[in-house]
Amino acid sequence: MRRNITEKIGFGIVSVCMWITVSFLFLIIFFIAVKGIGVISWEFLTSQPRNAMTAGGVAPAIVGTFYLVVGSMMFAVPLGIATAIYLTEYSPKSYVLNLIRISINNLAGVPSVVFGLFGLAIFVKFLGFGVSIISGSLSLGILVLPLIISAAQEALLAVPQSIREASLAVGASKWQTIKKIVVPAAMPGILTGVILSIGRVAGETAPILFTAATFYIKGYPDSPFSEVMALPYHIYALMTEGSHPEKQTAIAYGCCLILLSLVLIVSGIAIYMRKRERSYHHA
Amino acid sequence: MKIISAASALSKKMKIKIKEKLYELTFAVLAFSSLAFLVGIVIVLFREAMPIFEKLNIGDLVFGRFWYPTYDPPEFGIFPLIIASFWVSLGAMLVCVPLGIGSALYINEIASKRQKEIFKPLVEILASIPSIVYGFFGMAILAPFLQGLLGIPIGLCAFTASLTLGIMATPTVTSIAEDALSYVPRSFREASYAVGANRWQTLTRVVVPAAGSGISTAIILGMSRAIGETMTVLMVAGGAAMIPGSPFDPVRPMTAAIAAEMGEAPVGGDHYHALFAIALILFVITFVFNIAAEFVSRRFRIKLGLSG
Incomplete structure (x- = not known):
């Protein structure tokens, strides 16, 4: 009898943990949505900030985040996929495989602010790109590289060996097999990884603090070498700089809601795609 | 004629072979980029931190009790920042370890298939919320709320930071722990049920110990x-930037010091190099944690007879 009571209590505690975890998600979304929704309007999304950041819209920050996402993907996606192809298709010697695997794992664990410092020292100073879209994109790109590599690797490994063998048997070379057979088959999985990393890049702040972001620019950036406003950095700056905390907090709520919706939609799509992908493979 | 065509066929074959080799080489070079970036980060951190190590000895830097980088003369004691990082993170552990492992147990043991399909994505979505949103949530909502609730002088303090960080780290712990639990073979449970144990006993005495290093x-x-x-x-x-005396003291962890001060530190000055030294220490700490995690998880996979 006693052990059944223990079981009830134990399972009760475990259930409470689950509900608390999930309620955090809804609390965060709820508070930000309730206070942010009033701020958002067509004008807020499409116009420039006015009156020292206390009025107007946040269009340049939205555009800036878009540039940074595109820039980092242009760098990280080809590199990540190429790395995954090498690791899965050309199956290098085991010590090479281990070396690269360990470095990917550790790169994934490096704190994001360290990528910012690396970007500052290498891209901003050493290569002379300055505080710019390109420096920020590269820093963000290195940050998500491990994520893209492991997603692409998983997708490539899920392609059945027999398809490769069939292609090689009819006389295709290794490269032809990879290009025409393996990569297209793995594409949905790779895409899921890319979408997930878009969500990650859009929300990262620390790597762009000293490499790309600025609180205010006039108009829109006109070259890859110009500074840029970005949604996450804008939230931070609104909360910690300036002299009208009340008005700025309201705008920050609006930015937060935009960023949160963006990330939630993007990761929702990725999670849905992966689910479909997995059920397809299991069927 | 025949000889020429044979020769051209041969050279065509050679061409394809060379082309194939070139592709492999290109991929190999690109694949080493992740290694190159990791090594690059280490080199950059060392190079940029070196000048401050030449001026101060490591002991004074790491165990110095005062961080006054902009005073004259400046003091570069990182100790309060290191303590702050651990103080806040250990507080976060008190939140995310029970919640994370509890949630993992729920998903793995109690949830029906349908519930699993709802809860697992929700945990993943919680993990995908950007840190700036957590920061904003903590600053704009949690801090004023806790200040009123607990009657503390400042809402922005180690306690609030621990709570926010704890919420943030919970999905990380949940996902990895859940993975570990799902690797425990069915036969372990069946054996336990067969000798008369109930679900809770099986969970606490068989499944959790078997998944122990995965949970670690x-x-x-x-x-x-x-x-x-x-x-x-x-x-x-x-x-x-002071050594905290209570959970309700405001603190400045290492990451916060780097992010807040790098913008103002003149490039090439002592302050700049000191901030890189902090980043180096931070890198070493997380590196050790990651290697430890790798080591423990490998042991776990071997123990359960999974491939390393």
Whole structure:
């Protein structure tokens, strides 16, 4: 009898943990949505900030985040996929495989602010790109590289060996097999990884603090070498700089809601795609 | 004629072979980029931190009790920042370890198939919320709320930062711990049920011990995540660079110091190099955590007879 009571209590505690975890998600979304929704309007999304950041819209920050996402993907996606192809298709010697695997794992664990410092020292100073879209994109790109590599690797490994063998048997070379057979088959999985990393890049702040972001620019950036406003950095700056905390907090709520919706939609799509992908493979 | 065509066929074959080799080589070079970046980061951190190590000895830097980088003369004692990082992260552990492991147990043991399909994505979505949003949530909502609730003088303090970080690290712990639990073979449970144990006894005495090192990996990586987190602690922890006396003191963890001060530190000055030294220490700490996690999880996979 006693052990059944223990079981009830134990399972009760475990259930409470689950509900608390999930309620955090809804609390965060709820508070930000309730206070942010009033701020958002067509004008807020499409116009420039006015009156020292206390009025107007946040269009340049939205555009800036878009540039940074595109820039980092242009760098990280080809590199990540190429790395995954090498690791899965050309199956290098085991010590090479281990070396690269360990470095990917550790790169994934490096704190994001360290990528910012690396970007500052290498891209901003050493290569002379300055505080710019390109420096920020590269820093963000290195940050998500491990994520893209492991997603692409998983997708490539899920392609059945027999398809490769069939292609090689009819006389295709290794490269032809990879290009025409393996990569297209793995594409949905790779895409899921890319979408997930878009969500990650859009929300990262620390790597762009000293490499790309600025609180205010006039108009829109006109070259890859110009500074840029970005949604996450804008939230931070609104909360910690300036002299009208009340008005700025309201705008920050609006930015937060935009960023949160963006990330939630993007990761929702990725999670849905992966689910479909997995059920397809299991069927 | 025949000889020429044979020769051209041969050279065509050679061409394809060379082309194939070139592709392989290109991929190999690109694949080493991740290694190159990791090594690059280490080199950059060392290079940029070196000048401060030449001026101060490591002991004074790491165990110095005062961080006054802009005073004249400046003091570069990182100790309060290191303590702050651990203080806040250990607090976060008190939140994310029970919640994370509890949630993992729920998903793995109690949830029906349908519930699993709902809860697992929700945990993943919680993990995908950017740290700046957590920071904003902590600063704009949690801090004023806790200040009123607990009657503390400042809402932005180590306690609020721990709570926010804890919420943030929970999905990391949940996902990894849940993975570990799902690797425990069915036969373990069946054997336990067969000798008359109920579900709770099976869970606490068979499944959790079997998944123990996998769960430890989850905790280690959760800690690593908490220590390296920047924006949340920058916004919520309060920012005072002193050794905390209570959970309700404002603190300045290492990441927050780097993020807050790098913008103002003149490039090539002592302050700039000192901030890189902090980043180097931070890198070493998270590196050790990650290696430990890797080591423990490998042992776990061997123990359960999974491929390493």
